[in-house]
């Protein structure tokens with residue numbers, strides 16, 4: 001089998017579509033070569049080798065060695081240098097990882113491989129540049145020592161061991177800190193010696209001399225890093241299966257560190273933070289690529305290249321155009337300039353914020369680069385909520401004191417207590433605090449802290465620093481490189497212009513402007529919310545608002561699956577409608593019982609020990625419910641409302657503390673002993689599987705009667721006042737047809753009464769929730785009575801998995817870690833288990849009632865993956881909370897395209 005794919009001199013074995021086999025980096029290096037861009041020659045070892053490696057006790061297929069030799073031979077031919085040449089200019093290579101999707105910072109790259117005590121001399125002689133040759137060698141020993149030989153920070157050490165050696169040496173030789181690029185050839189030579197000694201001391205091994213041994217070691221390290229902790233954490237967060245594996249790219253080196261006419265940089269073809277159509281990036285003169293992202297020297301904006309290297313800059317602008325035209329998307333590129341000549345080292349679709357994604361897509365449709373369908377696909381549904389996130393209140397911002405500015409790396413507004421360390425940030429966030437993670441710069445070790453934080457603030461680093469990269473991807477608010485802030489990790493204090501902030505103090509950051517404020521600043525709704533919900537004219541004129549509205553129109557054009565909302569009040573209903581919901585998929589009537597002193601009547605009803613007393617208490621609740629339903633029908637403007645009858649176990653409504661029980665007994669004049677006894681009686685070992693759902697109505701039909709009366713009287717009133725009311729009465733927790741029959745009989749009986757009393761014609765439906773496996777399995781029988789089904793996937797997940805949502809916290813983490821379940825099944829539908837039950841139910845139900853209306857309510861209705869699944873199995877609608885409606889609409893449209 002072919003394990004090695006080469007590229008170079010305009011030709012490539014692979015191409016851009018082969019990301020599974022070649023990884024993202026390798027596939028695009030081949031593609032760039034094919035379209036004539038200047039890419040140094042190289043080859044990719046495929047992801048299949050990674051799979052083989054882990055399946056065969058970390059060994060390689062026997063054909064690999066010969067194929068790699070051919071790969072190196074091809075590079076030697078194209079570049080005109082020999083690998084390991086100790087006489088002429090030696091071929092040096094970069095060994096680069098490359099998974100299917102880029103995994104920023106997770107994998108390790110080794111540059112300048114092929115150098116040893118002999119080849120460093122031949123490089124020096126061939127170039128006449130001793131500083132350069134030894135700089136390369138020093139970098140190589142350092143990276144190889146770290147990544148391959150594992151010379152890394154030990155417990156209790158503050159600094160990377162190699163960095164410590166450098167710092168030490170600088171003090172010794174110069175008495176102060178100097179930048180690395182000022183180190184002379186002699187200095188570098190000395191450092192190489194000390195590095196090798198360090199390697200010997202820490203590992204007991206001699207640094208490998210033979211370039212081929214170096215190459216094998218490096219490739220092994222890349223494959224090995226697929227299973228390092230950070231890579232695993234990252235994969236878990238983004239649901240990347242570990243079977244994918246990584247490829248390894250071996251590529252001829254080009255050098256940005258030969259002097260002032262060389263350099264390295266990274267750039268986006270457009271601004272990935274706000275979406276502006278401007279070339280966006282940064283570079284460093286006389287540097288190798290790692291320097292740009294490492295944050296040691298602060299890079300220059302890429303526009304300044306024009307002044308220092310005009311020819312290379314013009315070339316780069318040409319490449320920018322070619323790339324966008326070819327890939328039809330915004331690209332994130334890495335490049336190196338060697339003696340004025342530009343080389344492209346990487347391109348990929350740029351990670352972007354939700355705001356940038358929206359603008360990219362809208363602009364590219366206008367530019368006729370993409371069509372509207374592609375534009376819909378280009379907006380990640382799970383990021384859309386970012387656009388609805390609050391911004392700082394403009395009036396408050398005027399009053400606030402800006403203490404520092406940095407780069408606007410992740411738009412949005414965040415306020416929180418500052419923490420200087422990821423673990424403490426996580427701890428505080430777990431306690432429910434809003435947290436800002438404040439670091440000099442971040443590294444992959446900070447990932448957990450970044451996930452937990454509202455926002456990230458760094459003192460060092462540019463727009464391509466780790467913090468900026470991760471923030472953009474996770475949609476976190478981020479300001480980076482706020483250089484005025486001094487951070488003292490030991491004392492846990494940040495100082496800005498004489499003012500200090502201790503851990504736990506509040507700071508606020510505006511990631512759209514790059515500003516840092518002292519204290520906590522109130523936030524205001526985003527333009528989209530303001531335009532949609534508050535009808536604010538100024539907000540409606542903004543480009544962001546218009547682009548959003550355009551996107552939603554496209555979604556409408558594409559969609560089959562309708563989106564409804566879960567709402568219990570007229571306000572929520574109106575909001576959801578403004579977001580484009582087409583009705584209510586779930587009204588939880590019990591929420592209405594907690595308002596004001598309704599709860600007292602509810603408790604009276606529960607305490608009653610005979611039907612008459614119960615009915616008396618229910619009669620007090622009736623007018624409240626009727627009024628609520630009327631409000632909802634009015635807000636719905638003719639859209640349907642699925643209303644679920646009382647579902648939770650009764651004891652949830654009772655007072656639980658001694659004090660509350662005393663209070664309550666006084667209020668209604670019942671002895672406290674009786675209250676306590678009833679609370680005790682209603683206690684259940686497993687309330688989730690207890691006396692709840694339609695079981696309540698079966699035992700106490702008077703509860704059902706009251707609720708139905710309230711719903712239908714409200715509908716009658718609405719009809720009389722000229723609104724259309726379309727109640728869909730939903731019976732929860734049905735597992736037996738007869739349970740449903742009994743309740744439905746009550747509905748029809750009361751409906752007949754009301755139609756006669758009020759002389760109106762009501763239009764209503766009766767259906768059920770499918771939320772226990774028995775209900776799903778007997779769907780054909782249940783559908784004889786039910787006019788619609790709504791899958792209650794929260795309970796259906798609990799009952800199918802036999803896993804209580806509230807108790808699963810203690811083990812779900814371990815389950816996801818060991819990939820037993822790839823995702824939290826309460827957040828995203830377990831498609832092969834719960835999903836299969838849904839499919840069975842649908843199939844059976846349609847046999848009895850071909851036109852049965854099918855929907856889903858529950859948290860899953862707002863999860864993009866689950867929405868796509870619902871589309872696939874042919875539901876008519878999903879229902880989710882009002883703020884998730886846009887997300888669901890986008891996901892539904894994407895599923896349909």
Ligand code: ADP
Nearest residue numbers: 094096097105109251252253254289290334345
């Ligand atoms: P990552 O996936 O972390 O970005 P890369 O493999 O892209 O890792 O390598 C990191 C940096 O190393 C690149 O941005 C580039 O500047 C430098 N680099 C990689 N390959 C080469 C090469 N062939 N010549 C010179 N520099 C290189």
Ligand code: MG
Nearest residue numbers: 025334345346
């Ligand atoms: Mg890269």
